[in-house]
Amino acid sequence: MTDRALVPRPRRLSAGLALRRNGAVLALAVLLAFNAAVTPYFLSPGTLNINLTQVAPIGIVAVAMTLVIATGGIDLSVGSLMAIAGALAPIVYAAALARFGSAGLGVALSIALPVLAAIALGWLNGAVITRYRIQPIVATLVLYIAGRGIAQVMTNGNVQSFAQPAFGFLGLGRILGVPFQALLMVAAVAAGAFALKRSLVGRQILAIGGNERAARLSGVPVVRVKRLVYALSGLASGVAGLITVAINSSSDANLVGSGMELDAIAAVAVGGTLLAGGRATVVGTLVGALIIQLVRTTLIANGVPDAAALVVKAALILGAVWIQRQGRS
Amino acid sequence: MPPLLSMRGVAKSFGAVAALTDASLDVARGEVHALIGQNGAGKSTLIKVLTGFHRGDAGTVSFDGAPFEASSPKDAQAKGIATIYQEVNLVGFRSVAENVCLGRRFSKLGLLDIGAMRAEARRLLARFGLDLDVRRPLDGFPIATQQMVAIARAIGFSSKLVVMDEPTSSLDDREVESLFAVIRGLKADGVSTVFVSHKLDELYAVCDRVTIMRDGATVRSGSMAEIPKLDLVATMLGRDLKAVAQGGTTGFGAKGGGARRPVVEARNLFRAPLVSDVSFAVGAGEIVGLSGLLGSGRTESVRLLFGADRAEGGSMALDGRAFAPAEPRDAIAAGLGFCTEDRKREGIVPDLSVRENMTLALMPRLTAAGIVDGKRQRDIVDRFVRRLGIRCSSPEQPIRELSGGNQQKVLLARWLCTDPKLLILDEPTRGIDVGAKGEIQALIRELAEGGLAVLMVSSEIEEIVEGADRAAVLRDGRTVAALAGDELTEERVIDAMAHGSTGSAPC
Numbered sequence: 086m087t088d089r090a091l092v093p094r095p096r097r098l099s100a101g102l103a104l105r106r107n108g109a110v111l112a113l114a115v116l117l118a119f120n121a122a123v124t125p126y127f128l129s130p131g132t133l134n135i136n137l138t139q140v141a142p143i144g145i146v147a148v149a150m151t152l153v154i155a156t157g158g159i160d161l162s163v164g165s166l167m168a169i170a171g172a173l174a175p176i177v178y179a180a181a182l183a184r185f186g187s188a189g190l191g192v193a194l195s196i197a198l199p200v201l202a203a204i205a206l207g208w209l210n211g212a213v214i215t216r217y218r219i220q221p222i223v224a225t226l227v228l229y230i231a232g233r234g235i236a237q238v239m240t241n242g243n244v245q246s247f248a249q250p251a252f253g254f255l256g257l258g259r260i261l262g263v264p265f266q267a268l269l270m271v272a273a274v275a276a277g278a279f280a281l282k283r284s285l286v287g288r289q290i291l292a293i294g295g296n297e298r299a300a301r302l303s304g305v306p307v308v309r310v311k312r313l314v315y316a317l318s319g320l321a322s323g324v325a326g327l328i329t330v331a332i333n334s335s336s337d338a339n340l341v342g343s344g345m346e347l348d349a350i351a352a353v354a355v356g357g358t359l360l361a362g363g364r365a366t367v368v369g370t371l372v373g374a375l376i377i378q379l380v381r382t383t384l385i386a387n388g389v390p391d392a393a394a395l396v397v398k399a400a401l402i403l404g405a406v407w408i409q410r411q412g413r414s
Numbered sequence: 415m416p417p418l419l420s421m422r423g424v425a426k427s428f429g430a431v432a433a434l435t436d437a438s439l440d441v442a443r444g445e446v447h448a449l450i451g452q453n454g455a456g457k458s459t460l461i462k463v464l465t466g467f468h469r470g471d472a473g474t475v476s477f478d479g480a481p482f483e484a485s486s487p488k489d490a491q492a493k494g495i496a497t498i499y500q501e502v503n504l505v506g507f508r509s510v511a512e513n514v515c516l517g518r519r520f521s522k523l524g525l526l527d528i529g530a531m532r533a534e535a536r537r538l539l540a541r542f543g544l545d546l547d548v549r550r551p552l553d554g555f556p557i558a559t560q561q562m563v564a565i566a567r568a569i570g571f572s573s574k575l576v577v578m579d580e581p582t583s584s585l586d587d588r589e590v591e592s593l594f595a596v597i598r599g600l601k602a603d604g605v606s607t608v609f610v611s612h613k614l615d616e617l618y619a620v621c622d623r624v625t626i627m628r629d630g631a632t633v634r635s636g637s638m639a640e641i642p643k644l645d646l647v648a649t650m651l652g653r654d655l656k657a658v659a660q661g662g663t664t665g666f667g668a669k670g671g672g673a674r675r676p677v678v679e680a681r682n683l684f685r686a687p688l689v690s691d692v693s694f695a696v697g698a699g700e701i702v703g704l705s706g707l708l709g710s711g712r713t714e715s716v717r718l719l720f721g722a723d724r725a726e727g728g729s730m731a732l733d734g735r736a737f738a739p740a741e742p743r744d745a746i747a748a749g750l751g752f753c754t755e756d757r758k759r760e761g762i763v764p765d766l767s768v769r770e771n772m773t774l775a776l777m778p779r780l781t782a783a784g785i786v787d788g789k790r791q792r793d794i795v796d797r798f799v800r801r802l803g804i805r806c807s808s809p810e811q812p813i814r815e816l817s818g819g820n821q822q823k824v825l826l827a828r829w830l831c832t833d834p835k836l837l838i839l840d841e842p843t844r845g846i847d848v849g850a851k852g853e854i855q856a857l858i859r860e861l862a863e864g865g866l867a868v869l870m871v872s873s874e875i876e877e878i879v880e881g882a883d884r885a886a887v888l889r890d891g892r893t894v895a896a897l898a899g900d901e902l903t904e905e906r907v908i909d910a911m912a913h914g915s916t917g918s919a920p921c
Contacts (some may be wrong), residue, residue, distance in 0.1 A: 283788070285781040292774055295763035302722060302760055303774040303828065304746040363765045 109356055109372045109405075116379040124386045132382075134264055138256070138332065140378035141266035142167070142325035144371055146345055147352040148270075148277040149321035151370045152314045154353050155281070157294040157362030158214065158221035160318045163349055165232025166206055167326030167342025170199035172236040174327055175247040175336050192251045200323035206232070207319020211312035225315075229346065236338035248334040256331025266328045270371075273321065278367040286310060294362025351398060352377055355405040376401065416479060418443045418606050419464075419495075419575055424473030425630075426459055433459040435630040437473070441575065444604045446597055448617045448638065450650055451627035452873060453708055457610055460627070461577055465490040465497050478574060488517070496568030497577040504564055506553030511535040513552050514567045538566040542596045558589030565596060569605070576600060577608045580709075582616060586687070594620045612709040613890060614643055614912065628652050643912035647707070651875055653904055666701075666859045666881040677733060677867040678750075678836050680719055684727030688714040690891035692728070694869070696836060701858065701868040703882030705875065707911050711891040712871045713755060716838050719869075720752040721745040733835075746775055751829025755841035755871070757818065761825045764814035768806050769795045771813045772827045779832075798827040802857065819850025826854070836867040843877065855881060879904050889914045 120127040146163050153160045178195035182188065206228060213224045258265035281287040289310050292300040301307050322342070330336045354360055355376055356369030377398060384394040419441040426434040434456045441447045451457050463470040466484030475482045477495070484490035487497060504513045511528070514535035520527045535548040542562055552560055561581055568576050578597075582590050597607050597620055609621055617624065618638055625635040626649050634641075634649050641649075679695040688711040696702045706712050718725040721739025730737045732748055739745040742752070754760040763771055773780065773791050780787045780794075795809045802823045806816055813821055822842065829837055842858065843851040858881065862868050872878050878885050884898040887910035895910035897903075 283786060284784050285777055285786055286784065288770060288774075288777060288786060291766060292763050292770070295765050296759075298760045299763050300774070302720075302742050302752060302754060304743040304778070305774070306743060359765075363763070 109369055113372050113376050116376060120383055136378055136382055137267040138264045140374055141270040142328050143348045143352060144270040144374040145273045146321050146325045147349040147370045147374050148273045148367055149318040150349040151353050151358055151365050151367050152290055153318050154358055154360060155290045155294045155362055155365035156311055156314055160315060161225040161346045162210060162228035162232055163318060163322040164342035164345035165229050166203045166319055166322035167345055168233050168236035168338050170203045170323040170326035171330040171336045171341035172239045172338045173199035173202055174330055175245040178249060192249060195252060196327060199327060203319040203323025204316050208312055208316040211315030215308040215311050240338050244335055244337045246335045247330060253331050253334060256328050274367055274371045281365060281367055291363055348377055351402045354402055417441055418478060420476045422474050424463055425471045426463055426468055427471055432630055438632045439625050441606050441608060444601050444606060445623060446601055446607045446609060446621045448621035448624040449608055449610045452650060455627040456630040457627055461579060465495060491571050494574040496571055496573040498564045498568060498581055499579050504552055507551050509549050510546055510552050510563055511548040513563055514538055514570060516567060538570050558585050575606045579610045582611060612707050626650050644909055647908050647912040653875060653908060666855045679731045682728040683715055683718050683725050685718055685723060685725055688891050692888060693893045694886040696867045696869050698867050699862055699865045700883040701862045701870055701881055703878035703885035704871045705878045705885055705907055706888030710888040712888055713840055716840060716869060716871055720750055720838060749835035751832060751834040752838040753825050753840060753842060755844060757821055762813045762821055765812055767810045768813050768824055769809040772798060772824050775828050776831050794831050798831055802827055819846040822846055838869045840871045875904050875907055878907060887911060
C-alpha cells in the first residue's frame with residue numbers, strides 16, 4: 086500500500102470502468118432500438134403505457150433495494166411484504182367501511198395501514214440484523230418465507246376482489262396521460278438519487294457499505310442507519326404491493342410480489358451498484374429496472390415463452406456481475 | 415548430537431518487500447524454544463516457510479538429520495512438524511474424536527471406524543491428563559481444551575516438532591498452567607516445541623532457549639538463563655542500552671512544559687482479557703505516550719476511552735466529570751478523536767473521496783435539514799489539504815489511490831476538523847515513509863503546542879521518548895510505570911517493559 090497515486094492506472098481498468106458506467110445505458114438503448122424496429126406497435130402509446138405500468142413496482146422496490154445493498158446488505162423479503170400489504174388493503178377497507186361508513190376514510194386507511202405494516206416489518210428486519218448480528222440474507226429470508234404464509238393465512242388463501250375506484254387510481258389512474266404509478270416511481274428515483282448524493286444519511290449509507298468499522302469509529306450511527314434502510318425497503322414494498330393490487334382490482338396473496346426480490350436485486354446489479362456495498366447509483370437502478378422490463382416485453386411480444394425469459398434475465402445478471410468484476414483491480 | 419531442526423540464512427521477499435533477509439533457527443531434540451520479535455520482525459514468515467505455507471527464496475533447512483522441504487502445511491505435518499495457531503483451526507461443530515483424528519484414515523470397509531477414532535482420541539488426550547467425552551462437539555469446550563485437542567491431534571501425527579504461535583493469548587492463568595504442563599510432557603517424550611509469545615514471564619517459565627528476530631533477521635540466540643529480561647527486550651527492540659542516541663531521530667522537536675490541568679483521566683481500567691489495570695491522564699497541550707510490548711493492552715486501553723469497546727471496570731473522567739462513552743459517537747460528541755493503528759481495516763473508506771473521508775466525523779455538524787452543506791464541506795477540506803500538505807490530484811480522488819502517509823494525513827484531518835479536546839493516536843506513523851513520518855510528528859507537536867491534548871500509542875520507543883512529554887508503560891495489561899521529564903529515557907522505558915518498575919511521576 087505505498088505510492089499508488091503515482092502509478093498510472095492500467096488502460097484495461099479504465100475501459101472496464103467506462104463499461105460499468107455506461108454499459109447499462111448502452112444495453113437499454115440497444116433494447117429500445119431493437120424493439121422499435123422489430124416489435125409490432127412498440128412505439129404506440131398503449132404499449133409504452135403498459136411497460137411503464139408494469140415497471141413501476143419493480144422500480145420503486147429497486148430504489149430502496151439500492152440503499153439496502155449500498156450498506157452491504159440485501160432484502161429478500163420485499164415480495165412477501167408486498168403480499169402482506171396487498172392482502173391487508175381489502176380487509177382494512179371492508180372493516181373501515183363497515184365501521185365508519187365512509188368510503189373516503191376507508192380508502193385512506195386501506196392505503197395508510199398496509200404501508201405502515203410493511204414499514205414496521207422492514208424495520209423489524211433491520212432490528213434483527215443489527216441486534217443479533219444475523220447476516221441480512223438469512224434474516225430477511227425468514228420474512229421471505231413467513232411473510233407470504235402470513236398473507237395467505239390472512240386471506241384464507243382466497244383471491245380478494247377489490248375494485249374500489251379511488252383505490253384503483255394507484256394502479257389505473259393517469260395524470261396528463263402518464264400512469265400515476267410511473268410518476269410515483271420517478272419521484273422515488275429522484276428522492277433516492279438526491280438523498281444518496283447529498284443527504285447526511287445517504288453518505289453514511291455509503292460509508293457503512295464501504296467500511297463499517299471505520300464508519301462506526303467515525304461516529305456514524307450504524308445501527309440506526311441500517312434499520313432505516315430496511316424500513317425504507319418495507320415502505321417501498323408496501324406501496325408496490327398496493328399498486329399491484331390496484332392494477333389487478335384484486336388481491337391474490339399467492340401472486341402479489343412473487344419473484345419481486347429477484348427482479349429488484351437484478352435491477353440494482355444491472356444498474357451498476359456494487360453488490361458488496363459502498364458504491365451505488367439510484368439512476369443506474371432505474372435503467373436496470375427498465376432493461377429487465379424491456380427484456381420481458383421483447384421476448385413475450387416476439388413469441389418467446391415466459392419461462393425462457395427467466396433464463397435471459399439470469400444471463401443479464403451474470404453479465405452485470407461480470408462487468409463489475411472487470412472494474413475491480 | 416546435531417539439532418533436530420536447523421534453518422540457516424533463510425530469506426523471503428514479497429514483491430519488493432523483504433520479510434526475511436537472514437533468519438536462522440536451531441532447535442535441539444526435546445527442547446522448548448522461544449521465538450520472539452516485534453511486529454514485522456519476521457517470526458510468522460519464518461514459521462510459514464518452515465511449514466511449507468511459503469517457499470523460501472534462499473537458505474537451507476535440515477530436519478531430523480536430513481534436508482527438509484515441505485510443499486504445504488499438510489506435507490510438513492506428515493513429515494513431523496505440526497503447527498498450532500492462535501485461533502484454533504479445527505471444526506467446532508464436529509466431535510472431539512473426529513477433530514483429533516482429522517486428516518488421518520480411520521476406516522473399515524470404506525466406512526468411518528468411529529470406535530477406533532474415539533479410542534485414539536481418548537488415548538492421546540489421556541497423555542495430557544484430560545478425560546473428555548470425546549463424542550461431544552468441540553466448540554462446547556473452553557478454548558484451552560480446544561487447544562489441547564489441537565495439540566493432541568498434532569501428536570497423533572507422531573510429530574517431532576510442535577510449533578505454537580501465540581497459544582496463550584486467549585487463555586487465563588490456570589489454562590496457561592495446564593498448557594505448560596502439556597509442553598513439559600512433550601519435552602519428556604522427546605518432542606520439541608517452538609513457542610511464539612510476547613509474554614516474557616511465560617517465556618522464562620517454560621522455555622529453554624530463545625531466538626530473537628528483528629527486521630527479518632535473527633539477531634541473537636542463546637539459553638534463556640543467560641539472557642536477562644532487560645537484555646532480551648533491548649535486543650528485540652534494537653536498542654543499545656549503553657549508547658542511547660542523543661538528540662533527535664524523530665521530527666518532534668522541543669518538548670512542552672510541565673504538567674497541566676488534566677483533560678482526561680483513566681483509572682484502573684479493566685476489560686478481559688487484555689486490559690487488567692490501566693491508568694493514565696492527559697493534560698491540555700501535552701503529549702502523553704502509551705508504551706508497551708505487543709499484546710500489553712495499549713490499543714485495547716485507548717479503545718475503552720473512545721467507546722469502541724465498553725470498560726468492564728475502572729473509571730474515566732473528562733474535564734473532571736465522569737465519562738463512560740457507550741459508542742464512539744458519544745466520545746466524538748464529547749470532543750475526542752481517535753486515529754486507529756489499522757488504517758485499512760478501521761480508518762479509510764476506500765471507495766469514498768478524500769473529501770468524504772476527511773469529513774466523515776464532522777458531517778453531522780455540516781448538515782441542515784438532513785442535507786450536507788457542500789460548500790462549507792469543500793472549504794474545510796481545501797483548508798486542511800493545504801495545511802497538512804496532502805498530496806492528491808483533487809479532493810474528489812478516491813482515498814485508496816493515495817499513499818499511506820497521505821491517507822494518514824487525511825485521517826488526522828478527519829479529527830482535526832472536528833476541533834477536538836483530546837486526540838488519541840494509535841501508531842500514528844506506522845507503515846509511513848520517512849519523510850511523511852517527520853511531517854506528521856512535527857504536526858503532532860505543533861497541535862499540542864496549540865493546546866490540544868494528545869494520547870499517543872507507539873511501539874517505537876524513540877517516538878515515545880522524544881515525542882512525549884510524559885509516558886505510561888504497560889506490561890501484561892497493567893500500567894507499570896509513569897515516567898516524566900528526566901525519567902523518560904529509553905532505558906527506563908525498556909526496563910519497565912521488561913520488569914515492570916514504577917516511576918515517580920503521577921500519570
